Amino acid sequence: MADITLINDAIDYFVENDPANKLPDGMKIFENPLLGFVDAGDPIFREFKKEEVVGPLFNLPEEWLPGAKTVISYFLPFSEHVRTSNYGGPPTSVEWLHARFLGEQFNQSVRKFLLGELEKLGGEAVVPALEDNYFADYDKFSSNWSERHIAFAAGLGSFGLNRGLITEKGLAGRFGSLITSLYFPPSVRSEGGVFENCPYYADKSCSACAKRCPSGAIRKEGKNKAACNRYTRVEDHMHEIRLQFEYDHSVCGKCQVNVPCEDRIPGR
Ligand code: SF4
Numbered sequence: 001m002a003d004i005t006l007i008n009d010a011i012d013y014f015v016e017n018d019p020a021n022k023l024p025d026g027m028k029i030f031e032n033p034l035l036g037f038v039d040a041g042d043p044i045f046r047e048f049k050k051e052e053v054v055g056p057l058f059n060l061p062e063e064w065l066p067g068a069k070t071v072i073s074y075f076l077p078f079s080e081h082v083r084t085s086n087y088g089g090p091p092t093s094v095e096w097l098h099a100r101f102l103g104e105q106f107n108q109s110v111r112k113f114l115l116g117e118l119e120k121l122g123g124e125a126v127v128p129a130l131e132d133n134y135f136a137d138y139d140k141f142s143s144n145w146s147e148r149h150i151a152f153a154a155g156l157g158s159f160g161l162n163r164g165l166i167t168e169k170g171l172a173g174r175f176g177s178l179i180t181s182l183y184f185p186p187s188v189r190s191e192g193g194v195f196e197n198c199p200y201y202a203d204k205s206c207s208a209c210a211k212r213c214p215s216g217a218i219r220k221e222g223k224n225k226a227a228c229n230r231y232t233r234v235e236d237h238m239h240e241i242r243l244q245f246e247y248d249h250s251v252c253g254k255c256q257v258n259v260p261c262e263d264r265i266p267g268r
Pocket residue numbers: 160161162163197198199200206207208209210259260261262266
């Protein structure tokens with residue numbers, strides 16, 4: 001059995017010390033991460049192949065890595081500086097824009113770093129998001145892996161009305177995952193259901209994300225991905241500024257900040 005503490009300490013050290021975890025203004029993008037582990041053979045992965053979950057193109061862990069034993073998921077929470085920068089508006093803050101793109105670039109480094117750590121421990125490992133056959137098509141809403149669903153499977157949290165994954169450090173941040181041939185004991189997944197941490201589903205006492213959404217994309221049935229995509233990728237409301245930095249599309253994130261689930265589970 002591999003030692004969870006080694007991986008935990010390694011990712012903490014990397015996130016705290018790597019110089020790429022910084023915005024152009026020198027402030028930190030991410031705080032220390034959360035880690036979760038799930039058995040690669042957990043039946044939940046077959047559920048993800050259903051049309052209404054991730055979809056039939058979702059690849060099982062053993063389809064990425066034959067002999068897979070564990071899937072590791074992590075959450076990188078955005079720093080307070082990044083989160084509070086986007087409290088007002090629209091428009092989206094420039095800090096949030098950088099945090100989305102430079103943050104995902106850093107997230108790729110975290111994935112590669114963990115891959116190396118698992119190999120040092122003597123295991124094989126695959127990062128779906130780094131594989132040539134990985135895809136996430138934002139126009140067709142189709143993908144063969146889903147970081148948020150993996151995080152749910154690994155016990156990191158549950159979904160909110162805005163379809164973010166609400167962890168004990170909230171939902172504003174980025175997720176990543178790896179599949180390994182090493183065995184790590186699985187984290188405990190709550191039995192409270194897929195929406196356990198969002199009060200909207202308990203008693204409708206919160207719908208703050210819907211009120212903050214500038215495109216009307218968050219409705220009682222959840223997030224309308226097409227409306228959100230239209231706002232960020234078709235209307236491209238940050239067109240000029242994002243071109244200055246050569247970023248691919250506009251971003252928003254208003255539903256992730258200045259809301260009760262921004263950096264915690266509401267009520268806790
Ligand atoms: S803002 Fe409120 S309703 Fe929206 S996801 Fe967060 S907790 Fe749920």
